[in-house]
Every structure is written in C-alpha cells, then in structure tokens.
Amino acid sequence: MPPTSLTGTRSSSSTSWVGDDMTETDTQIDRARALDGPLCIGDVEFVSRLIVGTGKYETNEIMVDAIRASGAEMVTVAVRRVDLDRTREEAILHHLNPDEFFLLANTAGCYNAEDAIRYARLARAAGFNEFVKLEVIGDERTLLPDVHATLEAAKTLADEGFKVMAYTNDDLITALRLEDAGCVAVMPLASPIGSGLGVVNPYFIREIKSRLEVPVIVDAGVGTASDACVTMEQGVDGVLMNTALAAADHPVRMSYAMKHAVIAGRLAYLAGRMPSREIAVPSSPTEGMLD
Numbered sequence: 001m002p003p004t005s006l007t008g009t010r011s012s013s014s015t016s017w018v019g020d021d022m023t024e025t026d027t028q029i030d031r032a033r034a035l036d037g038p039l040c041i042g043d044v045e046f047v048s049r050l051i052v053g054t055g056k057y058e059t060n061e062i063m064v065d066a067i068r069a070s071g072a073e074m075v076t077v078a079v080r081r082v083d084l085d086r087t088r089e090e091a092i093l094h095h096l097n098p099d100e101f102f103l104l105a106n107t108a109g110c111y112n113a114e115d116a117i118r119y120a121r122l123a124r125a126a127g128f129n130e131f132v133k134l135e136v137i138g139d140e141r142t143l144l145p146d147v148h149a150t151l152e153a154a155k156t157l158a159d160e161g162f163k164v165m166a167y168t169n170d171d172l173i174t175a176l177r178l179e180d181a182g183c184v185a186v187m188p189l190a191s192p193i194g195s196g197l198g199v200v201n202p203y204f205i206r207e208i209k210s211r212l213e214v215p216v217i218v219d220a221g222v223g224t225a226s227d228a229c230v231t232m233e234q235g236v237d238g239v240l241m242n243t244a245l246a247a248a249d250h251p252v253r254m255s256y257a258m259k260h261a262v263i264a265g266r267l268a269y270l271a272g273r274m275p276s277r278e279i280a281v282p283s284s285p286t287e288g289m290l291d
Helices: 023-033 060-070 113-125 147-159 172-180 202-211 225-232 251-271
Strands: 039-041 044-046 050-052 074-078 102-106 131-134 163-168 185-188 217-219 238-241
Touching: 050 060, 050 251, 060 251, 102 113, 113 131, 113 147, 131 147, 147 163, 147 172, 163 172, 172 185, 172 202, 185 202, 185 217, 225 238, 225 251, 238 251
Parallel strands: 050 074, 050 238, 074 102, 102 131, 131 163, 163 185, 217 238
Antiparallel strands: 039 044
8 A cells, every 4th residue: 555645744724834844753753663563454554553533623634734744544534424525625535545545434423233334335335445443322422332233233344344443442341242243453442532531441451452363443532642652552553533633723733743652652562661669779780889
C-alpha cells in the first residue's frame, strides 16, 4: 500500500498551521519506528500504530491536515453519517484519497445488529474494502457498546467475508468471544467515547492484550498525548482516536503530539521500564568514591 505522506502542509486556517519543512523530524520518526515492527491487521501491514477518525472537524481542510500530521495510514469513516458520493466537494470522501489513506468503514450510529450489518454491506457496495470497524451502541447516554448485538453482528459479517474490527468494552470475556467470532482485531475502550478520560482500567486492558492473539486496538477516551502514551505502555497494538484531535484548539498540533506519543509509548513498552520503588536508590555508584 502507498505510504502515508508525512510532509507538512500549510492550512489557510490560523488554527491549523503545520511547518513546511518537517524533514528532520520525519527522519527521526522513521528511525524510532525502525525499532519496532509493523502493525499487522488481517493481511495488511501498517507502519503507524495510530488510527484516526474524520468527524467533528471545523473544515475538511483542517481534517486532512490533521490526518497527515498524525502520520496515520488507517482512517475511519462513519458510513451512516457521511455522504458517500465522492464527486461532491463538500463530502468527506471527496477529500480522502484512497491511494493515500486506508479507509476503514465504521458503523457508528447503529444501535442494533441489523443496522450495523446493513451499513457494513452498504459500505462495501459503495467501494470500501472488506475491513469494517463494527460499532453497535447499547446506551445513548454513555455510548457504551451493546456486546450481545456486537457479537451477533460480528459473526454474521465475518461469515460474509468482512474483516471485522470490533469496538467493545474492557471486558475480557467479551473480547475472547469476539476473537472466536472471527474478528481480525478487538477494540476495547479506554473510557467512554468523547470523554477524554484516558485509560480508566489499565489492568483490564493489559489482561485482554495478554489473552488475545489478534491485535488489540484501544478505541475511545484518549484526550491528550499523555493518555496516548500511557495507553501504548500497556502493551496494546495500537490506538484509535478522533475527538482528541478534532476538538483540540489546534487539531494539527495535537495530531503531531499524538504521533510522537504513540511511538514513545510503544517504544517504552518494548524497552521495559525500571522497577518502581518506594525508596531512593543512588543513580551513580557509591563504591570507589573519593574521600
């Protein structure tokens, strides 16, 4: 697949400026990523472990600038909420080149299995690939998933050849059942959608990751770069976010921050942190000191 452009662009909006010359920074990022391996979902490999959405941006131009700044290759599109006609300039898809971005259809806004299945099929008929981010909401206030309906839809879509990436809660049993249903990735939430609370239950996230063989992508609840870093330090394979970027005062700046944070958290996990202690330990040798 074509590499995502990491080169900065200048938006006409004063709130979404990106430096024109990011060559040195991009080279450093490439070196950092070389210390890691690719993210493999289904039969596709990705360099970036950050997946981003397309909703809530002030303009389509800011959206594209932010996505490029994030370095993300996989980009979600809520098929129930967007105009699928690429020829219309005001439509989101008009601005997302499938040769630059791997477009992931998303069933956001669906509250039952039947609707989620229908919109996944509609996305494929409209020219999307076989990957789908399955999202079936069970509660309108908290936007927590309906796990029963999610499992039902996941089984049907997987049987129809879809490569399902399922949004779910941070429950291990549900995650295991989604894997058994044929999902190519399981996406437990860090905290409720749009909350910006970060990882509320890191233990459960780590437990899910330790028990599943398919990739675990934490989805929803990340609010800022430190949240993304802490999320990746749990050992997960990637993180998906939208509101944290689109609702920032400067979406493009936040996108750059998130790109670095995801890489930093991943490398910190791979490096292995020092043990935590409740006492001080000298950082230099105490033997052989001059009198």
